[in-house]
Amino acid sequence: MIADPVARIRRFNRAVTLEVGALDTSFLGRGRPLGAARVLNAIGQGLGDVGEIRDALQLDSGLMSRLLRGLEEEKLVVTEPRPDDARRRVARLTSAGRREFAAYERLSNQRAAGLLARHPHADELLAAMDLVASALGRERIAIEEVDPRGEAARHCLAEYYAELARRFEKGFDVSLSRDPQAKDMVHPRGAFLVAMSDGLPLACVGLKGDGGETAEVKRLWVAPSARGLGLGRKLMAAVEERARALGIRMLRLDTNRALPEARALYLKSGWTEIPRFNDDPYADFFFEKRVCAARDA
Amino acid sequence: MIADPVARIRRFNRAVTLEVGALDTSFLGRGRPLGAARVLNAIGQGLGDVGEIRDALQLDSGLMSRLLRGLEEEKLVVTEPRPDDARRRVARLTSAGRREFAAYERLSNQRAAGLLARHPHADELLAAMDLVASALGRERIAIEEVDPRGEAARHCLAEYYAELARRFEKGFDVSLSRDPQAKDMVHPRGAFLVAMSDGLPLACVGLKGDGGETAEVKRLWVAPSARGLGLGRKLMAAVEERARALGIRMLRLDTNRALPEARALYLKSGWTEIPRFNDDPYADFFFEKRVCAARDA
DNA sequence: GCCATTATCTGACCTAAGTCAGATAATCAT
DNA sequence: ATGATTATCTGACTTAGGTCAGATAATGGC
Structure with missing residues (x-):
């Protein structure tokens, strides 16, 4: 009580x-x-x-x-x-x-x-405040397309890399990964989306294209203080929509075994597991999804 | 930025x-x-x-x-x-x-x-709200002497036991520990103190006496959402004060190696490490402190 | 008993905030 | 060109919240 x-x-x-x-x-x-x-x-x-x-x-x-x-x-x-x-x-x-x-x-x-x-533990206090603010303001979270070299994107990516370094067994070194060029994630080849909540970027995803009909989804990340709000699902839907608008027909992505929640999200939202298609040392699972297809067909 | x-x-x-x-x-x-x-x-x-x-x-x-x-x-x-x-x-x-x-x-x-x-993760939201509320209201936290069988004390003890069960290597079973009788922690033999913040108990400590000049400090616990606010130190000072008022001259306590922050607190606040004085299976370290002594003497 | 103190109440007054019905003027659709 | 629409402004009014100077009455100290 x-x-x-x-x-x-x-x-x-x-x-x-x-x-x-x-x-x-x-x-x-x-x-x-x-x-x-x-x-x-x-x-x-x-x-x-x-x-x-x-x-x-x-x-x-x-x-x-x-x-x-x-x-x-x-x-x-x-x-x-x-x-x-x-x-x-x-x-x-x-x-x-x-x-x-x-x-x-x-x-x-x-x-x-x-x-x-x-307050002696300012970090924890701030993290708690972020969580509460994100939860209270969840109706006011907006997905925006931004420049991947801009402030919001750089913030997300820095947090994303730091989290991979913590969670991967062998740590994470961005230079070993197949780092997409920023120009592949801007219009008209691709896009970079962030979920903004009253000025704070809470989540991001990149769409890396080469001008052809196939593109790759990269850098999906959701801030710890915003997990459970469905932002991952929303960003994946938005990136698919964005790909459709750019004339892309097939999406691919890879992910690491240390990120089970990401793999679960892909399986749940219509992605198909496929064989390895690159030599990224951090990639364990590979997925693809056709866009522009008739819904639920 | x-x-x-x-x-x-x-x-x-x-x-x-x-x-x-x-x-x-x-x-x-x-x-x-x-x-x-x-x-x-x-x-x-x-x-x-x-x-x-x-x-x-x-x-x-x-x-x-x-x-x-x-x-x-x-x-x-x-x-x-x-x-x-x-x-x-x-x-x-x-x-x-x-x-x-x-x-x-x-x-x-x-x-x-x-x-x-x-909100899908209500537990985390509540924990974050507790932390923020405790931090904002830290000036309004009051230490009160309560009945160890009352609601506030029972809440603290339940959380305390649950935490011990999580943190001890072999878990924790209260029946194996030397559980003090509640009557040993009420006036005039002892006391039970809780730190209350706007109706929510955030921390507790028990003073278990037998009517003589020696008593034991037991059940020191601080809610995770309130750590770093100095409540442990404040409760230990308050329990010492309370012991002094009851005519107790020597305090003892034991603690477990899985609780390093507790041991650090005792070492920092004038307690002396002594040899084992009981056969509690969960006790690894033993301390004593003389009360009524001249300060810093 | 008398006086200073205390707790509450009353009346007069003020500002901030908000509502609503027009007035005014620019723009748009035809 | 004209009437409908739109954006902003003005004036009249209301409510909520708050301040302050006494009024009223009970209490406590001496």
């Missing part, structure tokens, strides 16, 4: 409400109501269109308008009609606005850093 | 604000503003004194008074002066109030249960 799951969630809610409540009122620490601070923050994050901000913050149009007027009176923001459609207006920060936005950012960062400094 | 700890904490804050914000407005789901719902909830939790509620919810006395009048008008609450001091008033729920309180409880429980049901 005392460890009743529901009671534990409610304890979590109380703990977090206290902490996050303090965070909200810290916005008031700069003498501006929360609503105005939120709008300033949204503009600082890069939102410009008034309608966009309104949607993002779920504000009534009247309220939005007034908050914007207030920020204009403070000379933190200027608005102007959009050249291509003069009904819409775009807002941007003045230099004073940028200073003020930076001050809010600093405050938030200080609070977060303070929390970390107070 | 993308995995910058501060950015990750802020992502956590955003995810949780959305979830907890929805929770707050769900209080509005019963047509009552948040303030009134909070007061009703506080009374339902057992707070009676008006001043106590005011302190707990951090409300201005004027606002508190008005919220209470509102609940009285709704016939959910009655207040009366306290017999021993007629300046103070106590509030309690009417039967309609109890029904309303129960409805809020049901709503909260449903929300929590819904969250669990949506």
